[in-house]
Amino acid sequence: MNNTVKDKIIESLEKWLSENNFSANEFATKSGVPSSYLSYMRKNQYFINSGSKDVQIDDKYFRMICEVTGFDPENKVSWQPRQTPQFMQMISYLEDAKQYGYTTIIIGSTGSGKTYCTDIFIKQNPKDNFKITVGSMDTIGDLMDKLGVAMRLPLSGSKSKKLNTITKELIRLKLDGRNPTVVWDESEYMKQATLCNVKEMHDHLYGKCGLVMIGTNQLLTKIEKLKNKNASGMPQFYRRVKYGIRELKPIDTRFKEFLTSIADRDLKRFLQDECENYGELHDALLPAMREAERLNEPLTENLVRKVLNLPKQSV
Structure with a gap:
């Protein structure tokens, strides 16, 4: 993890502390990051002086910050909440x-x-x-x-x-x-x-x-x-x-809140036929969404089938 990424994590931390009215000590307690480490990190100092040498703060503490704040330094495709x-x-x-x-x-x-x-x-x-x-x-x-x-x-x-x-x-x-x-x-x-x-x-x-x-x-x-x-x-x-x-109300297996942004009609029908609930829809779509971004390809039924290792759509 390079310093640019660490700087972004600390920037997101400062915003999170302000928005949620958390003190540094409260955050240290919640996250498990030692308060002394957190003090250095908030100053964008990623080494701690230990006797005769400087010791780098382990990357795991930055990941622990992300776990609490929800910040994703890699900006991966993620599942967005829908108001079902x-x-x-x-x-x-x-x-x-x-x-x-x-x-x-x-x-x-x-x-x-x-x-x-x-x-x-x-x-x-x-x-x-x-x-x-x-x-x-x-x-x-x-x-x-x-x-x-x-x-x-x-x-x-x-x-x-x-x-x-x-x-x-x-x-x-x-x-x-x-x-x-x-x-x-x-x-x-x-x-x-x-x-x-x-x-x-x-x-x-x-x-x-x-x-x-x-x-x-x-x-x-x-x-x-x-x-x-x-x-x-x-x-x-x-x-x-x-x-x-x-x-809770019964699940809408037409998934209207989730499929409005999908252009491929065949993919919509496939998901409605295959998935029985929101959890299955998530498990089928999210890996395919990430693969579509990686390949710079549109999200289609055949791509989802490929990711899920299912037979291709018959012509």
Whole structure:
């Protein structure tokens, strides 16, 4: 990475700090870039004096800055947000949860853009939004550790002590005039014990911190099944979240918001026939868009087929 690229990254950082009202120390905490390194970098000094010699600051720290600010020094072709009905719903639900401290469950089909929209929301509201992705093997202890990492909050002791530490920190942020939000993505993988812990967080944080669970209809089915079986803690959990459940509209598989700029009618028909959701459309189009730019060729059905290793269009 040459100094010209580094200068651009630092320029984008300064703009980001100003737009988002972040101090250098807050950014160092969020990004993981050591504050001493950040001080040198902001002065466009990319070496640190270490005893008898100057040591170059590793390129990885510049990439860590880009990860937070969203700046792409290579200016690659990227997927641009479209204001689909699902996108507008997601942003509205997340904004309400953040502003009012609601506990909200957002249900949407696979590929409807739930994760993509959430990531955009967090990048646009980088302060005090903490997103973690639930894994199929995660216990409540695992998820609290993930949340501790996202919050840059050291955790130790029992699960109860960790939960208490997290809760106190979120309340502290609210008392400081901030609007913290915790988002669990892929929440259909949450186990019963984890759902009960979300209920406990709700009891302590409602009105103080937005708690958002995002998942497919499998999450709703799991919650209702556990409630109907009278599983421990689940009727109480359901009572608290019942009126916070929000379902996204069905996906428009004609993809009208996405295909208006594509001139090749055959390509439009191909994508509408092949892709079942926005996620598949992204996976089919983005590599082909980048290949079209690399080759300086128009974006056509045959080019997309070539990139996807599918048979060419028959004549």
